[in-house]
Amino acid sequence: MPSVAVVILNWNGKAFLEKFLPSVCSSTYGNLDLYVADNASTDDSVAFVKAHYPQIKLIQNKYNNGFAGGYNAALKEVEADIYVLLNQDVEVAPGWIEPVIAQMQQDPNIAACQPKMRAYHDQERFEYAGAAGGWMDILGYTFCRGRILYTTEVDHGQYNDAQDIFWATGAALFIRSACFREVGGFDDDFFAHMEEVDLCWRLQRAGYRVMYCPESVVFHVGGGSLPQGNPRKLYLNFRNNLMMLWKNLHSEDRWIVLSQRFFLDLLAAVKSLAAGKPKDMMAIFRAYRDYYKWRRKYVKKDTLPEKKLLAISGVFHGIMIWRYYFLNRKKFSDLNK
Incomplete structure (x- = not known):
């Protein structure tokens, strides 16, 4: 059973920690450590974790270097076979870790994997940040199975197949620690947004697979640090x-x-x-x-x-925005029609 470390990067997120840490602490995986990596919060997040969750290991970054720099700094202090990078605004379903680990254990070439991501406030609907796995078109526009631009689908089981994808969401990212280090971790220059897509692209350039696991489900609020429209x-x-x-x-x-x-x-x-x-x-x-x-x-x-884009998994061989705006293809399953 590989060792797993769930690492929650927190910035001024006491309200989220109060709401969602109970579900994370109820995780049943047997070889598990939990961490909160605080990104120089100015609220009382750290005091809250110390007082109410002494079983959680606390890492305190000196500066807020965003998602990319914050995780790069924190993960230097974490020893585990598999990291699970979890947003502060995510609630996890029971048994959410086991199916992803089982899927990754089937093939050591699977470097990263994401669960099914549904919206916390509309739990039958896919959530913007990850849905059923990230894709990219030939011009670099990113989208997901279950979410194109700002259109999200209701989950009817249409994406219940485990599949290779282009990128796995940073809101609930399972990644082998050795692979994370091999490709250099996140790029600090990004600060926040797209850093997980860049990381997964580099993983595929290194010859690894990135996958989606539908048996694991998490619920994401979204916009916890920067809301849509900002x-x-x-x-x-x-x-x-x-x-x-x-x-x-x-x-x-x-x-x-x-x-x-x-x-x-x-x-x-x-x-x-x-x-x-x-x-x-x-x-x-x-x-x-x-x-x-x-x-x-x-x-x-x-x-x-270097690797030609069309040779990488999870690349749509067309222009997504053309299909969306001019051909009215609002669902992932309709893009190729």
């Missing part, structure tokens, strides 16, 4: 997506993809302005400005082999 969130998503593409695309594909993305993102900025959201438009422009600044000083951090 210009800061939009900025990070655009900037980090561009950084990820530059880092991971095969050199033969990089300029083709990024040149097309430039025009589509410009269209998104104009659309935001037309919709009366000038802050969103400026967030996209700032994302491009900072992406170009980052690119000028970028030094390649990994030595992983």
Whole structure:
């Protein structure tokens, strides 16, 4: 039975910890340690954990370096065969760990895996951040089985098959610690958003598999740190997506993809302005400005082999936003029709 460490990265999340730690502490897996990694919170989260959950190991980061830097720092202090990175705003169903570990044990080449993610406030519906596993299209737009853009599906069992995916959600990410270290962990430059997609892409470039396990279910509130519609969130998503593409695309594909993305993102900025959201438009422009600044000083951090995008699991061989907006394909199962 491999050792498992559930590590909850917390930032000013006392209310979430009060609500959701009981479900995590009820986990029945036999070889389990629980951690709260506090990311320099300014509320009384740390005092709450110390007073009410002495069985939970506490890691206190000196600074708030976001999701990526926070986990990189915290996991240096965690010894386990498999890390489970769990958001502070997630409730877990009974027996949520065992099926994922069983699936990963079937093939040592499975480096990462995610459970089925449903919405906490609408528990029959898939949740935005992970749904039934993450995919990406040929232009780098990310989506999920069960969630395309902001359209989420009701779970009728339509995605109850275990499947290779492109990326596993960072809100409930099972990952072999050896694989996490082998590919260099998260990229600190990302701070937050898209860092798990970048990590899973690097895992696939290294020859590993990323999978979805439908027998495990968790419920995610979402927007615990930055809610949907926040210009800061939009900025990070655009900037980090561009950084990820530059880092991971095969050199033969990089300029083709990024040149097309430039025009589509410009269209998104104009659309935001037309919709009366000038802050969103400026967030996209700032994302491009900072992406170009980052690119000028970028030094390649990994030595992983290049891999053509269409050779990677979980890549949709088309343009998702075209199918969604112009062909009215709102469900994952309809994309190829």
